[in-house]
Amino acid sequence: MRRAESSPPLRIAHLVKRFRRAGQVIEALTDISCTLAPGAVTGLVGPDGAGKTTLMRVVAGLLRPDAGRVEVLGLDVTAEPLAVQSCIGYMPQRFGLYEDLSVRENLDLYADLQQVPEAARRERYAHLMDMTGLGPFLGRLAGRLSGGMKQKLGLACTLVAPPRLLLLDEPTVGVDPVSRRELWSIVHRLVEQEGMSVLLSTAYLDEAERCADVILLHAGRLIDQGPPECFTEPLRGRVFEIAVTPATRRARRAELSRRPGVVDAALQGESIRVILDAASAQEFPPEHEPEGSDWQRVRPRLEDSFVERLSNGARAAPRSDARKRSRLAGTAIEVESLHRVFGDFVAVKDARFSVEPGEVFGLLGANGAGKTTTFRILCGLLPPTAGQVRVAGVDLRRAPAEARRRVGYMSQSFALYTNLTVRQNLDFFARAYGLRGRHARARIDWALESFELAALTTADSGTLPLGYKQRLAMAAALMHEPHILFLDEPTSGVDPLARREFWDRINALAEEGVTILVTTHVLPEAEYCDRVAILAAGEILALGTPAAIKARAATPEQPCPELEDAFIRLIETHAHGGPA
Template sequence: MAETGGSKPLEVRDLHKTFARGKGRVEALRGISFDLEPGSVNALLGPDGAGKTTLIRLATGVMAPDRGTVTVLGMDSVKEARDIQAAIGYMPQRFGLYEDLTVQENLDLYADLQGVGREVRGERYQALMDMTNLAPFTGRLAGRLSGGMKQKLGLACSLLKTPRFLLLDEPTVGVDPLSRRELWSIVDALVRKDNITVLVSTAYLDEAARCDRVFILQDGDLIGQGTPDSFIGQAQGRTWRVTPGTTPRVVQSRLFGKPEIADATLESGRVRVVTRETALPETLFSNAEALDPKSVAPVFEDGFMLLLNRDAEAEAPALNVSAVHGRGDGTAIRVTGLERRFGDFYAVKGLEFSVKRGEIFGLLGPNGAGKSTTFRMLCGLLPATGGTLEVGGLNLRRAAAKARKNLGYMAQKFSLYGQLSVRENLDFFSKVYGLSGPRREERVQWALQELDLANEADATSGELPFGFRQRLSLACALMHEPDILFLDEPTSGVDPLARRQFWARINSLAEQGVTVVVTTHFMEEAEYCDRMLIMMAGELLAQGTPDEIRKYAGKDGDATIEEAFIALVEEHRARQKEA
């Protein structure tokens, strides 16, 4: 093994990597170069397909570059790949766990793979289990852990031998805000204490803002690097907060499509705007939809979006549907006393809520709260064991098959046929929904055009970047023009720009009368909901409009839904401990 003392943890020089995709080739990385400093925590950002995972895999030595070099702890990633893999810690996407093994068996397997001696395992296991609060669950199958617990077990497995360099590939995808906070407390407590260098790819910009340095990739190029403060400085004088005169998400969607705007997001019931120039355009807020623009201090996300969105098309990606959907005060979904038992365990207990037609309704809660179970019952995929469920005016206990004809469902995980092309998936699902002849071809062409998939029509869907697969999943769910659309964590793992474009499409659907029910772990996305409920341990904690939910944060001034969410969950946990 090469001498690693005094070497930089990572040195990348003129790195190139291409992959075959369909009949062509894609440049995943195009001549990037940078270094990491010892003991630093570094964020790797960029849109889907930017090259983040490719870079991390090259750094672990599991693949070789086409050109250029990667040096890890003084070792060449091609010539000394095995030595690198023995020296680093690596947590891949989706945690890299063996779900049919227990927590303890996963630890033992990773200890064997990493060469951790049996004489030190007991002490190391105990320290990691105490830090991750997994000690009571060592006998549980990894596949039966919640998302947050899987996340912490994956991190524990990557830290078994206290590596000098730790690579984390989107470690917080699909987990709730409390679990994200717990993971970063582990990083702060253990990684910084032991002077471990970290490279973490993430879709959460608040996570990047707490790192020492940030590296931004786009289309295989390194388009920006520096401290979080350096990106904040680039947005100075360009950030504003607007008080809407109507529904905030409608104003946000309209502003996001203007050429003068680099970004528009929802924040505590108002719209946060980043302008491309430092001067506020005089005509930008000239109508009653948006009032009283005020200058506000920039944050890291503003600078990131200003850089990433500098060449983006101005027009917001609205989504037009041809069917006339129900509007007004009608009720699309009514849930009363809903229960779902698995043996003696209640996954959902006594849940009650309703959703109006044309409304965006959010289901929020920590991992293991019962959201997915509720979601599956609403879609008619899982029978309730108690209570009533009416969807589209039909009782799911008596007419589940008929009700499903008016529903669209987009699963959290990519559930289409990866070996088929984009067009073949659209053809297949249109047939499943009973479309045929000219009508089917009309809907396929609609999907290709409206979801910007025409250039990828013949590409194998399983090889598409995540953002394109997400659009294809949404297109398949909308082929039969459903009245009610169910979205199960639709933006999990999707970059910030793609999330904004996705919500522009969902907003346009709701404006045309489609009822939308969504689960999400991005609390800022809950601002797009007209109403929402927060649940935990299968029971309702709170429900209401975003303004009503924010009051649970228990603070004066501007509160966020994430702060309210954390306050509600922690209060519930405190009550459980006292009981």
């Protein structure tokens, strides 16, 4: 085990970074001062556009600061950027793997770039392959790896020359919970066994709670720095869970969120998680509660602090459509004996489930489990090999075009035209859905107002922060007032405030009778779903409410597992051949 250095691997003093765009000066970082703890993982968190990636790029010597000093491993980044780059590892959000090269060839390429001697490579590769579990796949093309395996290969390439400081910019975006845990295990091994210092940015606050120290940025400014408990301790006694019935939970959450003194109210399975301001928490129990209400104080989480500090109680209720749509008659989605085969590979095997009108239904699974294939079949984008699928009462085999007219689709990449403005995108999607004239203009006006995009009508969609791209993509999917909305990883990489705003809109749509089918890797937000299906190797392992699935995975050692714990237990049991 290598001993951790005692001096800070990173010192930042009064850092300022500005960008000039279209004649305007944008200050991305303002007077940032902080140090990094040696031999530990420091989390970098903040809303979309807070400056996290800009800070990472300045530290890596890829951007030149406009003022202040950044010192990495005793080197001035401004004066010696190449020297800094030679002794750190940096894995950006979109790591540059060469998909037409094998795992071994990607490692060789990065070893050449980092001038790793041939004699040192065999031992280093063996160590990295053992650490990442990629040893059996050295000959496989990178493009044929799963999302989680690609992330691990990207990390291995970053570590070909062992760095003293490792920078990871949102390394777990878009990977499933199993792969996320594996990546974190690798990071902790690097710290514990090699004494490496790590700066890791993340949009997932449950991950940041695993860090020794946390840096919180907002609007380019440093809000606070310290261990996770320094963020959560001020909320002690102010966070509650309230038991609710499935039939009333959305209406109850909406009512609570409007109450004075309620900072945040979020669905959590068959309960609601509520944060009260300090004054209201002192007056507990709350007045005017219906008989039988069950308020229970719970331990604060880092995400609670994030929301409390940055929302300022300003979350507005989403605007509903002026015209209420009629509910679908009968079942919204029916799947019977669904199979999908690619050559001799079975992607989906005998899937059976149904979704009722107004229900929020989640498809969960590890990368390669078959959920994206199932999703694309239900959207009418991919024909089934066998089985029956009815969407909005229409048989997809006989009338896929008719079914598509009744659904809205929001893809993980948002499918926006990045060189078109916000208004031009909305106009395009309105026309694509067959809207014309006054009706099209009314829906565009509705989208701009409801999603708070009016001030950005002339902005190119490619320049929008991630949260605003998400808003625009969802507005586009709702232009034609569909009865069913398909959402494929809609919150991947967005911060907790943007996720909450997004789910506020989903809950409002469900209350209006819109059926929602969503895929997600963020298991805490799957608690918003009425029911979920967990897939592995193309088969449905579990189907039911989040509470029922958690109860199914309970053990004497862990009688009240989180949904992520239940998910991983089911996946691992299936992988080892046990009963799911």
